[in-house]
Amino acid sequence: MTFDIVTIFPAMIEQPLAAGIIGRAIARGTLDVKVHDLRDFTTDRHRVVDDVPYGGGPGMVLKPDPIFRALDAIEAERGRPLTVILTSPQGARLTQAVAQRLSGAMHVVLLCGRYEGFDDRVRERVTEELSIGDYVLTGGELPALVVLDAVARLVPGVVGDEQSVAEDSFSRGLLDFPQYTRPAEIAGGSPAGGEAGASDGGARILKVPDVLLSGNHAEIRRWRKREALSRTLTRRPDLLDGATLDEEETELLRELKGARDGRD
Numbered sequence: 038m039t040f041d042i043v044t045i046f047p048a049m050i051e052q053p054l055a056a057g058i059i060g061r062a063i064a065r066g067t068l069d070v071k072v073h074d075l076r077d078f079t080t081d082r083h084r085v086v087d088d089v090p091y092g093g094g095p096g097m098v099l100k101p102d103p104i105f106r107a108l109d110a111i112e113a114e115r116g117r118p119l120t121v122i123l124t125s126p127q128g129a130r131l132t133q134a135v136a137q138r139l140s141g142a143m144h145v146v147l148l149c150g151r152y153e154g155f156d157d158r159v160r161e162r163v164t165e166e167l168s169i170g171d172y173v174l175t176g177g178e179l180p181a182l183v184v185l186d187a188v189a190r191l192v193p194g195v196v197g198d199e200q201s202v203a204e205d206s207f208s209r210g211l212l213d214f215p216q217y218t219r220p221a222e223i224a225g226g227s228p229a230g231g232e233a234g235a236s237d238g239g240a241r242i243l244k245v246p247d248v249l250l251s252g253n254h255a256e257i258r259r260w261r262k263r264e265a266l267s268r269t270l271t272r273r274p275d276l277l278d279g280a281t282l283d284e285e286e287t288e289l290l291r292e293l294k295g296a297r298d299g300r301d
């Protein structure tokens with residue numbers, strides 16, 4: 038799968054992409070990522086990418102012509118079809134389902150805005166407009182990295198253990214169960230949010246749930262299902278409507294809801 042990222046700050050993209058799972062996938066050639074400096078697609082001596090808004094008002098707007106030239110160059114190199122994504126707070130919200138769908142695309146282009154955003158005619162060449170959440174950032178570089186990361190880890194061969202991807206939060210519409218590793222017991226220190234200086238937290242021992250140390254795989258599986266369901270029910274009940282549950286999970290959820298309603 039190929040990604041082309043168009044930005045006026047290539048360094049903001051290049052460094053993060055060199056690390057970790059994505060960095061290794063690029064080094065192996067599983068992912069082909071190119072970062073394009075928008076200024077390379079200007080034709081004037083000062084390499085200007087922005088201009089004042091028609092109609093007046095504050096701020097600057099990204100000019101359409103350098104972006105069109107960048108898209109022409111990318112299309113000439115990669116071929117069609119290009120999936121051109123505009124990062125924008127006005128876009129559809131990025132979700133795991135969107136990431137899953139995009140992971141099936143061949144060539145994804147990510148356009149990073151700055152200033153007041155893009156000349157609106159750029160939207161004519163855009164396949165979809167994505168927002169990473171209801172807040173406004175200073176530029177599209179972080180959103181582009183977020184989209185790339187979420188999509189790329191679903192591309193076969195990028196994450197070593199496919200099973201771990203399948204079990205992650207949202208993959209089946211549920212949050213993930215809690216995870217623990219060694220040691221089995223640890224001194225807790227001060228609890229989060231506790232009053233400064235008021236605690237003897239070092240005396241608290243934090244333990245891993247017994248069931249995980251039991252070696253009983255059937256019970257561990259059931260415990261994990263229950264925890265995933267109970268977390269989802271408490272934190273994100275909205276997800277349960279779209280979740281795919283097996284028979285055991287449906288039964289566990291009924292129990293959990295019963296216990297919850299009993300408490301109310």
Ligand code: SAH
Pocket residue numbers: 123124125126127148149150151152153154155167168169170171172173174175176177178180
């Ligand atoms: N005036 C614009 C915001 C511009 S913010 C508006 O109100 O819609 C500058 C750039 O940052 C945008 O062009 C976009 O590329 C990026 N950006 C900011 N917030 C974002 C978000 N929540 N999701 C995706 N991209 C975002």
